Amino acid sequence: VDGSANGTGTTLYAGTTSIPTFLSQGTYYLYDTTRGPDYIRTLSANGQNTLPGSYVTDADNNFSASNQRIAVSAHTGAVQVFDYFKGTHGRSSYDGNNASITSTVSYDDVPGGDGYNNAFWNGQQMVYGDGDGRTFSPLVELDIVAHELTHAVTGASAGLIYQNESGALNEAVSDIFAVMVDRDDYRVGEESYTPGTSGDALRYLDDPPAGDQPDHYADRYVGSQDNGGVHINSGIANKQAYLMMAGGTFRGQSVQSVGRGVTEKVWYRALTRYFTASTNFAGAREGTLQAAADLYGAGSSQARAVADAWAAVGVG
Ligand SMILES: O=C(NO)[C@]12CC[C@H](CC1)C2
Ligand SMILES: [Ca+2]
Ligand SMILES: [Ca+2]
Numbered sequence: 001v002d003g004s005a006n007g008t009g010t011t012l013y014a015g016t017t018s019i020p021t022f023l024s025q026g027t028y029y030l031y032d033t034t035r036g037p038d039y040i041r042t043l044s045a046n047g048q049n050t051l052p053g054s055y056v057t058d059a060d061n062n063f064s065a066s067n068q069r070i071a072v073s074a075h076t077g078a079v080q081v082f083d084y085f086k087g088t089h090g091r092s093s094y095d096g097n098n099a100s101i102t103s104t105v106s107y108d109d110v111p112g113g114d115g116y117n118n119a120f121w122n123g124q125q126m127v128y129g130d131g132d133g134r135t136f137s138p139l140v141e142l143d144i145v146a147h148e149l150t151h152a153v154t155g156a157s158a159g160l161i162y163q164n165e166s167g168a169l170n171e172a173v174s175d176i177f178a179v180m181v182d183r184d185d186y187r188v189g190e191e192s193y194t195p196g197t198s199g200d201a202l203r204y205l206d207d208p209p210a211g212d213q214p215d216h217y218a219d220r221y222v223g224s225q226d227n228g229g230v231h232i233n234s235g236i237a238n239k240q241a242y243l244m245m246a247g248g249t250f251r252g253q254s255v256q257s258v259g260r261g262v263t264e265k266v267w268y269r270a271l272t273r274y275f276t277a278s279t280n281f282a283g284a285r286e287g288t289l290q291a292a293a294d295l296y297g298a299g300s301s302q303a304r305a306v307a308d309a310w311a312a313v314g315v316g
């Protein structure tokens with residue numbers, strides 16, 4: 001049993017004798033039993049839409065074949081996100097109680113046609129499409145995996161209702177932790193979005209309007225599309241978190257940078273201790289302020305940065 005990612009994947013059953021009956025000896029699986037949960041596993045739907053699909057196997061534990069790449073990316077991403085929430089926040093799996101994690105890749109291709117341009121947490125597992133090759137390549141890059149698994153964390157904690165302002169917060173929380181895990185930029189989807197165009201991304205926490213999102217509460221969408229704009233108005237909270245991380249002067253409001261470390265602690269504590277199903281942007285300001293006061297003191301520079309960042313985006 002080898003729990004460390006071996007570069008091509010995290011494997012488990014190295015042909016040992018004490019394996020679950022349904023796994024065959026001398027075969028390797030993307031099936032990790034070394035981190036607490038009974039398993040973190042990745043399967044493939046092979047283009048169909050039945051879940052969880054079938055195991056991705058390998059004869060010699062080198063998951064380096066081209067037809068294994070997608071599954072390996074989703075699997076190593078899930079393991080990395082598990083390790084992030086455990087290591088940084090002391091959370092054992094998305095429910096805090098070592099829930100097992102299942103991911104399924106190559107879901108729901110159009111028969112004889114394009115791959116599915118989406119990825120989602122269905123309440124029980126992660127599901128990833130292969131993309132149509134134009135809008136998306138396979139949607140298994142690290143920040144999308146982190147985005148989806150964070151939906152599971154939100155569902156097991158605040159339970160932010162997936163519509164209107166609470167839904168926009170739900171989406172923002174997933175984008176915020178996506179950039180905390182995929183720590184080299186402030187963007188989401190840059191590896192798989194529009195494979196024919198380099199340098200773009202699906203969403204930009206540093207500049208939400210670059211992804212057709214508002215970056216100020218006064219510009220929020222109030223229509224009914226997209227469950228009341230959950231992927232649109234998330235830009236407002238995304239910008240707030242970006243300003244906490246990077247600092248800056250936005251719309252005349254200066255914000256002192258507190259960095260990713262403080263930002264992830266404040267947002268995690270707010271999500272898991274103060275946000276509820278119906279929390280809106282005003283409530284998110286309250287919750288993040290309270291979290292910062294808990295962690296650093298009400299009069300701290302960190303709490304000040306939280307308030308200034310919300311003021312910069314027109315909340316409070
Ligand atoms: O925002 C999202 N879901 O709520 C997506 C799912 C596929 C793209 C990457 C993350 C958009
Ligand atoms: Ca990214
Ligand atoms: Ca692109």
Ligand SMILES: [Zn+2]
Binds near residue numbers: 147151171174
């Ligand atoms: Zn989402």
